[in-house]
Amino acid sequence: MAEAALAQDMSEAELVELAKRVLPAGGFGNVSYPLIVARGEGSHVWDVSGNEYIDYLLGSGPMIVGHAHPEVLAATQDCVTQGTTFFANNADGIRLAAEIVDAMPSVEQVRFVSSGSEADMYAMRLARAHTGRDKILKFEGGYHGMSDFGLISLAPKRKSNFPVGVPDSPGIPKSVQQEMLVAPYNDLAMVESLVKEHKGEIAAILAEPFQRLIPPQPGFLEGLRRITEENDILLIFDEVVTGFRFAYGGAQQYYGVMPDICTMGKAIGGGFPLAAIGGKAEIMANFDKSAVGDDKFMAQIGTLSGNPVAAAAGRKTLEILKRPGSYDTLFARGEALMEGYRDILKRRNIEAKVVGDAPMFDVIFTNQDVVDYRSSLGDPEKAAKYNAGMRKRGILKSEGKHYIGICHTEADIEATIRAFDESMVEL
């Protein structure tokens, strides 16, 4: 307690020191740089020392309408005064579920959880419960949260021979590795042959419809849909990041391919812990004992599931995103920044690519076409220098991407392009 009270008046350097003592690796496990954020407003954040940044972290995605949005704050404050959690159904949660069902074309019902990791874990279990099979096929480099299953070949340091996956953490039982099949993203031929080889064993193909920064090649998602349908396998789209970001109806609407199950998070909680599994009612019925009976019933319980404050913030965030012009702004800002970066790389003759799409992209220092995890690795030393150079110039981003929000202004984009140009000179 004394330590916490003391922390109120500490300088940023003192906080960094305290963090090193009381938190493993001095942090929460997310971004690693020694920066303590004090507050955010719109597209900007300030650190404890008072330095201002243009923010392309956006809380790792959820703050797509900007920090401390006055309407989201008002909705949250109205809700908070009525009590903050009940463990029983609440009106905001039910209405948020209805909004998601209206928005996401493939979703007929949703079940709430508190994080994207949890949503993905349940989505995989749901597919197993529904089909009675154990194996999940995922793509190397695809991020599906921190569960034992999700951490197979997320960011493998050593190459395995497909379809063998590599556990990205100690502590993952060998049995988990055996239940996952791993293929390179955008490689339909490999998917097709794995499905043939493991006929009758695969519960689902799990994919990010836009993997990290890598767009699906034309026909890839359609191919996954065809192969899964032909082989009676479920298709799961992890839309934790793409949902309400690529379009109001997510990447499934943007690319026009419908999964059987999808997971959502980030934007739908408006900056609070809330995520969801969504899908066809027939599949979601596995969460309903009266519909499927004791043997098929999947228990799913969470203290904060459907939390009313998170649901109120999420509903208001979605209401703002749904207004005319929101996605035009988001795409215009992202495209302008990508274009600005591309011009500089060309003008300065730097071997690098701007990879991604307007809502989410980054610069990768490579001359290869980026189509899967292995081709996306680029030159890590140059990437580290570029990221440090941007941060030094007041641009806050993750090591691997820019999240664009409707909060970013034309002035933000111009200032960011200037910072990029200077960083490239330094590089």
Ligand SMILES: Cc1ncc(COP(=O)(O)O)c(C=O)c1O
């Ligand atoms: C595609 C994807 N799935 C799952 C997750 C995990 O979500 P959370 O951090 O809420 O557990 C993330 C987080 O960035 C994600 O991008």
